[in-house]
Amino acid sequence: EDQVTQSPEALRLQEGESSSLNCSYTVSGLRGLFWYRQDPGKGPEFLFTLYSAGEEKEKERLKATLTKKESFLHITAPKPEDSATYLCAGGGGSQGNLIFGKGTKLSVKP
């Protein structure tokens, strides 16, 4: 069964305190591993797509990495505006859809 598991469920950081979010996945016919940011009451906002093990992508304070079983979203020196829920999703599913994890709610305190 296709499954995406994210940890931790919630993460509280001080401004400037770097950390990583984990996404473990089992998705048949994986077409890509996606990271999204979701703010309360909004739809997910695209961050990264990773396609093969060893691939890395960066955007400002965020860096996503991928292995054959998991992906990490590294946050370097976070700021309060980075506070959001970060969603990981495997693309592939039976309908070619995204299979989402439950997300990690990140709070960054000044």
Place this chain on the structure above:
Amino acid sequence: GAVVSQHPSRVICKSGTSVKIECRSLDFQATTMFWYRQFPKQSLMLMATSNEGSKATYEQGVEKDKFLINHASLTLSTLTVTSAHPEDSSFYICSAEDRGRDHGYTFGSGTRLTVV
């Protein structure tokens, strides 16, 4: 970049009435659109896959007669919640697939449905 417009953003309706939610791809053609439902503190759960010109494919446990999906054009899909009940209150989000871009899935801003 790819933009998906979803309307309305919020709607309150009475029990027993129907509500229509629209999802439009603004700068690309979307042969496939997806409808998700999200409960508080939960992730997105796929409800159905909408293919232009054909019947939608519903996930197990989703009532197709209650959640009517129409994908009549390459830029518009609609979800109609029929005979709404309070338990249908949720956050509904659509997504369109644009295979011409690196991030193949673009999401709408969501619709908060409250049934009273």
